Amino acid sequence: MQIINKFGTTNMSEEVRRIIEDMFLSELDDKDKDGMTRVPDDLVLLDSGLDSIGFATLVAKLEEELGYDPFVQMDEPVYPRTFGEFVEIYEEHADGQS
Amino acid sequence: MKRLVDHVATRSGTDGVFVDDGSELKGGSLIEVVERTRAEHSVFRGSSVGVCFSRGYETALALVALDGFAEQLLIVPPASKLSQVREFIDQTNTEFILGDREDLQTGGLHQADIRNLCGLNGGLTQKEDAGNAGDRGTVCDTEWILATSGTTGTPKLVAHDLSSLLRTVKTDAEIGHTLRWGLLYDLCRFAGIQVFLQSLVGGSTLIFADHAESIDEQINLLLSGNCNALSGTPTMWRRLLMSDRFENLSLRIATLGGEIADGQILKALQRTFPEAKISHIYASTEAGVGFSVSDGQPGFPATFLENPPEGIEIKVSDEGLLHLRPPQTERQRYVEEDLTLTDGEGWINTGDVVERSGDRFLFQGRESGVINVGGNKVHPEKVESVIQEVEGVAQVVVRAKKSAITGNLVEALVKPSGDVRREEELKSAVRERCNDNLNNYEVPAVCKVVSSLEMNAAGKLVR
Numbered sequence: 149m150q151i152i153n154k155f156g157t158t159n160m161s162e163e164v165r166r167i168i169e170d171m172f173l174s175e176l177d178d179k180d181k182d183g184m185t186r187v188p189d190d191l192v193l194l195d196s197g198l199d200s201i202g203f204a205t206l207v208a209k210l211e212e213e214l215g216y217d218p219f220v221q222m223d224e225p226v227y228p229r230t231f232g233e234f235v236e237i238y239e240e241h242a243d244g245q246s
Numbered sequence: 247m248k249r250l251v252d253h254v255a256t257r258s259g260t261d262g263v264f265v266d267d268g269s270e271l272k273g274g275s276l277i278e279v280v281e282r283t284r285a286e287h288s289v290f291r292g293s294s295v296g297v298c299f300s301r302g303y304e305t306a307l308a309l310v311a312l313d314g315f316a317e318q319l320l321i322v323p324p325a326s327k328l329s330q331v332r333e334f335i336d337q338t339n340t341e342f343i344l345g346d347r348e349d350l351q352t353g354g355l356h357q358a359d360i361r362n363l364c365g366l367n368g369g370l371t372q373k374e375d376a377g378n379a380g381d382r383g384t385v386c387d388t389e390w391i392l393a394t395s396g397t398t399g400t401p402k403l404v405a406h407d408l409s410s411l412l413r414t415v416k417t418d419a420e421i422g423h424t425l426r427w428g429l430l431y432d433l434c435r436f437a438g439i440q441v442f443l444q445s446l447v448g449g450s451t452l453i454f455a456d457h458a459e460s461i462d463e464q465i466n467l468l469l470s471g472n473c474n475a476l477s478g479t480p481t482m483w484r485r486l487l488m489s490d491r492f493e494n495l496s497l498r499i500a501t502l503g504g505e506i507a508d509g510q511i512l513k514a515l516q517r518t519f520p521e522a523k524i525s526h527i528y529a530s531t532e533a534g535v536g537f538s539v540s541d542g543q544p545g546f547p548a549t550f551l552e553n554p555p556e557g558i559e560i561k562v563s564d565e566g567l568l569h570l571r572p573p574q575t576e577r578q579r580y581v582e583e584d585l586t587l588t589d590g591e592g593w594i595n596t597g598d599v600v601e602r603s604g605d606r607f608l609f610q611g612r613e614s615g616v617i618n619v620g621g622n623k624v625h626p627e628k629v630e631s632v633i634q635e636v637e638g639v640a641q642v643v644v645r646a647k648k649s650a651i652t653g654n655l656v657e658a659l660v661k662p663s664g665d666v667r668r669e670e671e672l673k674s675a676v677r678e679r680c681n682d683n684l685n686n687y688e689v690p691a692v693c694k695v696v697s698s699l700e701m702n703a704a705g706k707l708v709r
Contacts, residue, residue: 194461194488200481200620204651205691212692219650225510227487 161239167213168235172198175206189232196231216241247409249314249384251280253447261423263446265453265471266303276310283311287344290316292385294338298322298331298345302433302456306442308344309433313408314384320391320403323434330401337403337581338391391581392436394531403581404531410576414535414556415444422449425499428473429456430464430482436531437503441477450475465491475499477527480511481620481652493518501538502526504621505653506609509544516542532578532587533570533594536560545600545608561593567613568600569593611646615709619687620652626709629656629690632683638662638672641699645709647692658690661699669695 169187176184180197198206211217218241228234248256254263259274271279284291295316297308305321312319320340322331328349334340343350390411393401416422427445429452431438438456445452453471458464465486468476473495478486480502486492497519502511507526515524525540537556539546554560559571571593572578580587588594599610617624626644633642640663647657662672673693680689700708 194485199686200485200652201655201687201691204620204649204655207651208647208649208655208657208691217650220648222510225514227484227514229488229490 164214164238164242165235168210168238171209171213172196172206172231175202175209187231189230189235191231193228193231193234210238214238214242247387249388249408250310250443250446251277251314252384254280254310257449261449262451264303264306265426265451267454267467268470270451276307279307280311283307284315287342290342292317293342294318294320294340296320296322296331296335296338296340296343296345298324298326298343298347298350300324300346300457301454302429302438302442303454304346305433306452306454309442310446312344313388313390314386316388317386318389318391321393321434321439323393323401323432326393326401334393334401334403392439392531393434394436402585404587405577405579405581406534407577410534410572410578411439411443412447413558413573413576414538415440415447417448419449425450425475426453426471426473427451428453428468428471428476430476430478431504432456436529436534437477437479440529440535461485461489462491465489465495468495473497477501477503479504479621480507481505483511483515484651487514487518495519497522500524503529505618506611507544508653510650512542512544530570530594530596532580533558533596534572534576534578536570536596543606545603545606548602548605548607550607559593562600562602562607563595565613566599566601566610568596568598568607570596615645617646617654617656619654619656622685622687624656624688626656629658629680629684629688632680633658633660633676633690636672636675636679638675640664641707643699643707643709644690649691652687655691656688657692657694659694659696659699661696 172187173181173184176197193203207217207219218237221241226237228237254273254276257273259272261273262270263273263276264271290312293316295312295318297305297312297319299305299308309319318338318340320334320338322334324347326334331350387407390406390408391403392406394404425448427441427450429438429441431441433439433442433456442452444450453467453473455464455467458467469491474497476495476497476499483502498521500515500519500522503526512524512526515522523540524542525538527538528536528546530536535556536558537546537550537554537560541547550560551562557573561569563569574592578587597613599613600607601610612618615626617626629644630642633639633644639660641661643659645657645659646654649655658676660672660676672695676693
C-alpha cells in the first residue's frame, strides 16, 4: 500500500526525519550547532546543548508541524538517549496521528 | 531544642556528613568549621544574618554555623537581582550577609556588611572525636526566612522555625546511616532545604550535585558518591533517565516534588529502580511538607482527608482548592506584616486546584493560572506585559501548554494590530523581546498569531 503524505512523497520516514532534523538544529545555539547541517543518529541528546525546556519546545513545535506528540501518546514512557532513538519514536507513533 | 550543630555532634566525628566534588567532610571537621565561623564572626551572635552563596555546599556550611547562633537567618536565592536583595534586607532588618557575590560587596547596601566564609578546606584538622557537647555558643531559636514566589510574581518571605522545618524529617538513625542523599535542588529553595535537613538530622551523607554544569557531571557526582537516595522534580528525573548511566545508581529512595507527578514518570522510575521506594511529596514554602504518596499513583487518596498521614490536616474547598492546616505549635508567617498566611482557623490555602477522580484527588494546576514549567512558576501576566510592548501586538494572551517533558510550557497567542507586517517578522520580534526580558522558562515556547482572542462577559481575555 502506498502512503502519500502531504509532501507528495511515499517515503514518509525520510520526510519526517528531515523535518525533525531541521527543527532540532533550529533549537540549538550556534555554538552548539557548530556548523552541523545534518544530525547523526548517534548524537547523544544530553550532550547536544539542548536542555529540558529546549527539548520540550522542540517536541511542541514538532507537534504543530507533524500533528502529533508521541510522548503524550505513548503508553509506556520512553526516554530517548540518542537522536536516532528520538526520530524512531516519531516514526513508531506516526500512525497514531489523526 | 537541638540545633543543627547539635545533631552533627551526636554523630561520630568520623561520619561523612557532606561530599563536595569528591571530598568528604567529616562530622568532626564540620564542627570545627562551625566553631571557627562563630569565633571569627562573633558579631553575628543574636543578629539578623543573610546567606547568599552560589553553591549549595557553602550555603550548607553557613546554615549549620548560623542556626542557633544568629537570631534570624535569611536565605537569599543567589540569582536574585540586587534590588531584590535590598528589598529582602529591608523587610527583615538583616544586618550582615555571608556570601560570595561580587555586587553584594560593592553594592553599598545599607547596614549590610559582607564577609566571606573562610578557611573551608585549608588548615582543618580532621577531628576524630567530635568532642563534648560543650557550649557552642547556641543562644537563639533561630528564625529561618525563605523566599517563595507568591501569586503576583514578587517573591514573598516566609518565616519558619526549625521545628516546623523538621516536622517530617525521619530520624531513625539506623536507616539514616545507610543513606547517601544527592542534592539536585538549589539549597535556597524549600525542597533543597528539606533534603539538606533530612540528610543532616537523619544521620546520612549529603552529596552536592546542585552546581554541576551538565547532566553528565551530575551523574558522575552521584555515582562516585554512591548516592542511594535522591529527590528531584519530575522534569529533573525525566532528564536523568535520558542517560544510560543513570540506571547504574542503586537507588533505595526516589522522591519527586515541585511539580505534578504524573503516572508515566512514576512508572518509569519504578521500572528503572525496582528496589527503590518511590514517593511524591506535596509541600510548599508556606505550609511546609504536606504529605507524601508512595502508592505509585499520581494525586493522593481521598482517605487522606479523614486520615492525613503526616500530622497536617488536609481539606478541599468547594472550589476545589487544597488547604492544609499545620499543627498549632508551628508559627510560620509571612514576614510582611500586612500579609496573612492562614485564615482565622489556621488553614493555609495552597492555591492548588484538585479534582476528585474515583477514590483519589488529582492535581489540576494552580488557581491563579500560574504556569509550572519544570518546577519554575511563570506568571502569565508578566509574560503578557513584556509581549504587549512589541510594536504590532494589539492583544496577547499567555497560557499553559501541556508538555510530557516539563509538565507545561508557555504558549502565547498574539493578535496583531491592523498595520502589521508579516507573521514571521512579528513572531521574531516577540521572541527577541522575550529572550531579552524574561527567564528562559518564561519565554513562550510556542507563539501563534491569531485573528481574534476570546473575551469573557467581563471583557477580560480568556486564557
